[in-house]
Amino acid sequence: MTEVRTILLEKSVFSDNDRQADLLRARLSEKGTTLINVMSSPGAGKTTTLISVVNELKKTLRVGVMEADIDSDVDAVKVAERTGVKSVQLHTGGMCHLDASMTEQGLTEIGYDDLDLVFLENVGNLVCPAEYDTGAHLNMTILSVPEGDDKPLKYPLIYESCDLVVINKIDVSGYFSFDLEKCRKNIAYRNPSATVLPISAKTGQNVQAVVEYIRSFVQSNKEPRI
Amino acid sequence: MTEVRTILLEKSVFSDNDRQADLLRARLSEKGTTLINVMSSPGAGKTTTLISVVNELKKTLRVGVMEADIDSDVDAVKVAERTGVKSVQLHTGGMCHLDASMTEQGLTEIGYDDLDLVFLENVGNLVCPAEYDTGAHLNMTILSVPEGDDKPLKYPLIYESCDLVVINKIDVSGYFSFDLEKCRKNIAYRNPSATVLPISAKTGQNVQAVVEYIRSFVQSNKEPRI
Numbered sequence: 001m002t003e004v005r006t007i008l009l010e011k012s013v014f015s016d017n018d019r020q021a022d023l024l025r026a027r028l029s030e031k032g033t034t035l036i037n038v039m040s041s042p043g044a045g046k047t048t049t050l051i052s053v054v055n056e057l058k059k060t061l062r063v064g065v066m067e068a069d070i071d072s073d074v075d076a077v078k079v080a081e082r083t084g085v086k087s088v089q090l091h092t093g094g095m096c097h098l099d100a101s102m103t104e105q106g107l108t109e110i111g112y113d114d115l116d117l118v119f120l121e122n123v124g125n126l127v128c129p130a131e132y133d134t135g136a137h138l139n140m141t142i143l144s145v146p147e148g149d150d151k152p153l154k155y156p157l158i159y160e161s162c163d164l165v166v167i168n169k170i171d172v173s174g175y176f177s178f179d180l181e182k183c184r185k186n187i188a189y190r191n192p193s194a195t196v197l198p199i200s201a202k203t204g205q206n207v208q209a210v211v212e213y214i215r216s217f218v219q220s221n222k223e224p225r226i
Numbered sequence: 227m228t229e230v231r232t233i234l235l236e237k238s239v240f241s242d243n244d245r246q247a248d249l250l251r252a253r254l255s256e257k258g259t260t261l262i263n264v265m266s267s268p269g270a271g272k273t274t275t276l277i278s279v280v281n282e283l284k285k286t287l288r289v290g291v292m293e294a295d296i297d298s299d300v301d302a303v304k305v306a307e308r309t310g311v312k313s314v315q316l317h318t319g320g321m322c323h324l325d326a327s328m329t330e331q332g333l334t335e336i337g338y339d340d341l342d343l344v345f346l347e348n349v350g351n352l353v354c355p356a357e358y359d360t361g362a363h364l365n366m367t368i369l370s371v372p373e374g375d376d377k378p379l380k381y382p383l384i385y386e387s388c389d390l391v392v393i394n395k396i397d398v399s400g401y402f403s404f405d406l407e408k409c410r411k412n413i414a415y416r417n418p419s420a421t422v423l424p425i426s427a428k429t430g431q432n433v434q435a436v437v438e439y440i441r442s443f444v445q446s447n448k449e450p451r452i
Binding site for chain 2: 041042043044069070071072074094095096123124125126127128144146147148150151153154155156157169171172175176
């Protein structure tokens with residue numbers, strides 16, 4: 001079995017998380033590293049989606065993955081085994097989110113100087129992770145078909161604070177009463193400017209659209225700001 | 227469209243939630259009312275399961291349902307329309323859980339003097355709700371097949387603190403790599419004494435087992451303690 005490092009994160013000592021997040025984001029930008037924060041409810045397919053997109057992205061980019069969980073290291077091991085990219089497991093010590101300082105501890109462990117792109121897989125939760133800016137350049141929320149098309153109505157902040165919504169498990173749409181158009185409307189109600197990409201991480205359907213979206217985002221993030 | 231009352235819960239002023247929860251539980255027991263706290267991740271099927279079991283339980287018991295969410299009243303309206311039992315919507319004001327004091331505010335609104343059984347549908351979340359004793363007599367966690375059999379490894383406390391685990395959406399097992407025996411082992415690893423009942427709330431498969439479990443629990447809860 002693959003061994004991955006597991007880091008127990010320490011509680012942040014900073015009271016101003018937004019300021020910390022801005023500083024971290026600027027530091028990453030200086031180094032040319034893009035950080036993407038991936039959020040969803042438990043079991044929506046964060047890890048499977050990451051494995052699927054990382055296996056494409058690694059062809060042209062140097063990628064790392066940080067897996068945050070309350071306990072266990074199943075995700076980091078899976079990512080390491082199935083993609084071969086740098087991967088660390090972060091334990092939150094019972095907490096349901098990561099803030100900028102915790103994210104930075106993970107980044108220090110993974111070592112981002114030689115990485116173009118780092119994914120942070122946040123704790124599976126639609127409430128707390130949305131309340132803390134991690135310092136990421138892009139927030140991506142995954143909503144899976146079995147959860148239902150009404151989730152954006154119930155969990156406002158996570159949809160309001162994200163740039164990209166991936167609707168996963170569309171291969172099983174036929175077995176659930178999930179209305180894709182209604183779901184798009186519910187997302188737009190919370191966040192009219194979010195990009196919405198329906199995929200199946202399991203079958204690979206439309207995963208390329210996510211890969212291209214991220215590749216182009218990383219590219220634009222490397223370009224000097226005017 | 228059915229109108230249901232929506233209550234915006236106030237933050238608890240009590241520092242000792244465990245004491246508040248014990249007091250609430252004792253008060254409910256005196257009145258002969260059983261409170262069941264239902265927890266799961268978003269979209270695992272809490273509302274569908276409740277509708278399905280309430281429609282059976284209401285034949286012999288006086289039942290009420292409190293639906294807690296951060297926003298929207300879709301669940302309380304659905305429960306009221308499809309079961310006809312007393313139902314209120316609780317808004318947590320952004321918080322990811324309910325404590326005993328918040329639960330009591332909901333119970334005051336629903337009026338439990340004439341109810342044998344009240345369900346509290348907690349916020350969809352596998353972390354925060356497990357950290358607060360609501361005053362319930364029974365904690366029920368729903369895990370749905372599409373989420374995966376590894377969830378008990380990742381979210382220890384919610385499995386450690388529950389009495390009954392309902393594994394929902396077993397009708398779609400064929401479309402997901404979900405191993406029921408592995409899932410049972412993972413639940414037992416966290417909580418060897420939890421009862422595990424696999425069901426499909428949508429097709430009705432094995433829902434009767436949950437109905438009988440709850441009916442017998444309510445009965446035993448009404449019997450005077452020796």
